[in-house]
Amino acid sequence: MRYCSPQAQLAIVMAYVLVLLGVSNVVSPSAFTLLEQKQAAISLYRTSWPGQLVISVSGVLGIVATNVAGPRCVLLFGSIAGIIYSTGLVVSQYHGGGRWYVALLVIEDIGHTMLTVCLVTVMLTYPRERRKARVLAMFQFLVNLSLTLGQVLLRDPKAGREAAWTRLAACCVALGIAPWVAPVSGVVRDSGVYVVAQGRGDLGGEIRGLGYCLWTRSMALVVPYMFCNPFLLGTLGITFPDYLSVLLYNGGSLCGVMVLGFLLDIGSSCRRTRGLYGFFVTSFMTAICVVAMAVLNTEKRELRVLFYSAVVVNGMAVSCVFLFSGWVIGSLSNDVEVTARFVGVSMLVVPGLGSLAASACGDGHWPLYVGAGLAALASLGMLVVVRRISDTNTWELARVRPAGSVVDSEQTTTYYEQSSIAKVPL
Template sequence: MGLRYYSALTQVIIVGFVCFLCPGMFNAVNGMGGGGQLDPKAGNNANTALYSTFVVFGVLGGAIVNLGGVRWTIFGSGFTYALYSASYIYLNHKADGSFTIAAGALLGVGAGILWAAQGMIMVSYPREEEKGRYIAIFWTIFNLGGMLGGILPFAINYNSSSGSNSDGVYIGFVVLECLGACLGLALAPPAKVTRDDGSSVVLVKYTNVGKEAIEIIKLFINPLMLCLLPMCFTSNFFYSYQFDNINGALFNIRTRGFNNMFYWGFQMLGAYLISLLLDSTRFVRKTRGYIAFMVVFVFFNAIWGGSLALHNKYPKGLALEDRLDFKDSKRAAGPIILYLFCGIGDALYQSFAYWIIGALSNDNQLLARYIGFYKGMQSFGAAIAWQLAAKEVSVGHQLIANWVLFGISVPPMLYVVWRIKEHSEDISPKHDDADSYEQEKSAHTTGVAAAAA
C-alpha cells in the first residue's frame, strides 16, 4: 500500500492532520471544562450556541461539501476554530462572554461543514474491507492533536494556582488552528483520488442545489437514518458531563491538562482496538457488527456505573483549594482512570458509528449526506447537553440523562446492524476519466452560475 499523493490513504492522513490541528485543539480547550476557565458559564453557553448552529450546518454540510468541494470548504471552516480560541483571550481580559458565545455560534457553522467533508473522505475513500482501519488511522491522528493540545496547558499552567488558562495557552491554539485551515488546501479533488485497486472514489458525475435539497429532505424519511437518530443524538451528549463534572469539577488546572493528554491518547488506543475487530476477516460483516455492538454496550454501562460511584463520592464536586492533583495518587488515581476509560469509550462509540454509516453505501456523495445527518443530530444532542450544564441542572440528573439516552439508542442501533449487508451496493456508475469529470462539473457549475445571474 503506497503513499501516493492521489491515494485514498494519503487523503485520509491529510484530513487527519487538518483535524489534528483544528478540532483536535478545540477538544484540548473544551476537555478542560468550561473552555479552561474557572467559571464554566461562558464556555457552556458558547458550546450551546456552537452545537445549535452545528445542528443546521451539520445536516446541510454534506450538501455544501458536494457543491463546493472539500478543499475550500475545509480551508474556510478551519479559521472558525481559530476565532473561537481567540475569543477566550478576550474573555480573560474583559470577563465578558458575549464574544465567546458569538464565536461559538460561528464555529458551529464551520464545524458542521468540516466534519461532513472529513466524514465523507474517511468512510467513502477506502475499500469496504479497509474502512475500520482507515477510521482508526484518522482517529489516531486526530486525537493526537487533543493529546498534544493537553500538553500545552499542562506545561504553561504547571506552576499556576489560577483556575483559568493563561493567554499563552490560547495564543498557541490559535496559531495551530490557522495552520490546520491552510493544510486543507493540500487535499486533492475527489475526482482524482484512486484506491489501491485502481478504482476511483468518485461515483457520481455532479450535483446541484435542487438535487441536494431533495436528498437532504429524504434523509428525514429514510428508515435507517431515523433508526440511527438516537445513536447520533447520544454520541456527543456525554461530553459536557465528562468535561465539566469530572475533569472540570474535580481536578486543578494543571491536572485537567494532564488528564486531557491521556483522555485523547486513550482514544487512539480505543480506535485501534475496535478497528482490529471491524476489519477482521474471521467473521462476516454482520457478525463483526454484533460483536462491536456488545463491546460498546458493555463498556458504556461500565463507564456510567463508575461515574455513578464517583458522583456518590463527590456529589457537589470539590472547592478550588481541595481539587485533585495528579501527584496525589491516593486520591486522584481512581477518578483519573475513570476519565481515561471515558476516552476509550468515546473512541469505541464514534468508530462504531462511522463504521455502521460506512457500511450502508460506498457512494461518496450519499455518504457525505449521511455523515452530515449524523453530525447534525449529534450536535442537536450536544446543544441540549451543554445547555443543561449552563442552566446548572444537577450533576445527578445529567448523569441519569446520559445513561437513559444511551439505553434508548441501543435497540435501533442493533436493528441497523442487523440490516447491514456483506457488501454495499454502489448506486451510481464509476468514472474512468477524472479530468473529464472535472471539466463536466466545471461546465455544469458555470451554467448554474449563469442561470443564477
C-alpha cells in the same frame, strides 16, 4: 485535471487534520487562558442550548457544503473560520476581552462542525472496506493525542500569546493545504476500486436527497443510537476535578479508538461479525460506565480508584460510540453524497443535552433512568441494522449515479450501470 490516487488524497486530508486540528488542540490549553469575564461567557455559551443549536444547524450546513461545493471548499471555509477565531485570540491576548468573543466562538463552532462532517465523510469513502475503521480511528487518535499533548506540555498561562500566534500560523498553513484536495462531490466503489466522479451537485437536488435519506429505515435506527448513548453518558455527571482525571479521560479515548478500530477491520473475515463485535464492545463499555457511576452516586465513601476507572471507561465509551457509528454509516452507503447526508444528520443530535438535563435536575436521577431506557431501545435498533450488513455491496442507502461519465485517477473515462456496482463484493 489529473486527480491524485485515493491514498494520496487520504494523506493530504491527514496532513490537513494534523496541521489545523492537531496544532489547534495542542495550543488550546494555553490559548484559552483568558480573562475571567471571558471565561464566564465561554461557560455560558458552551453549556446552554444556543451553543448546542449552533452545532446542530452546522451539521446541515456541512451536508450541503460537502455535496454542493465539494470537500475542497469546506476545508477552505474551515481554515478561514480558524484564522478569524485565531486572530481574535491574538487580539484578546494583547487588548483584553470583549463581548465580541462569543461571536468568534459561534464562527469557530460552525467551521469546526462543517469540517467534521466533511473529514469524516472523506475518511469513510476513500479507504477500502477492511481499512475504513482504521482510518477513522487514526483521525480520532490524532485529535485526541494532540489535545492530550496540549494538556501535558502547555500548562503555563504565560504562554498564551505564543500559543495564539502558533494557532494562527497553523490555520494559515492549512489554508494552503486545502486546495490540493480533489474538487469532487461523488465517489463510488466498484470491486474495491475507487472511481472519482466530477461533482454535479445542486442545492435543490441536495435538499431532495436529504429528505429521502431522512425517511430511510437505517437513518431512523442509527441516529437514535448516536443520540441516546451520548445522552446517557452525559447524564452520569462525570466531572474532572483534577488534572489527572482529564489525562485519564483522554487516555481512555486513545485506547478505545485504536482497539475498536482494529477490531472492526481485522476481527473477522465476515463484515457482519466484525460489526457485532463492535456493537457488543461499545455496549459493554457503556454499561460498565453506568454501573460504576451508579455505585459512586450511592456510596458515601470516596472511592477514588473506582472514580478514575469510570473516567477512563467513559472516555473509551464516548470514542467507541463515535467510531462504531461511523463504521456502520460507511457500511450502509456507497458514495460520498449519501455518506455526507448520514454524517451530517448524525450531527443534528444535541451532544450536551444529557449533561444539561442532569444539571437542571440537581440531585434527582430521572435523567439517568430515562437515558438508560432510551439507550437500551436504541441499541436494539442498531443491532437490527448491524445484522443486515452483508459482505456484498447491497447497501440499503446505495445511490450510485445512472450510467454516465466518471473520471478515475488515471484521467480515463468509463461508464457504469448501477447493477455493475451494487452487487460486486469487496
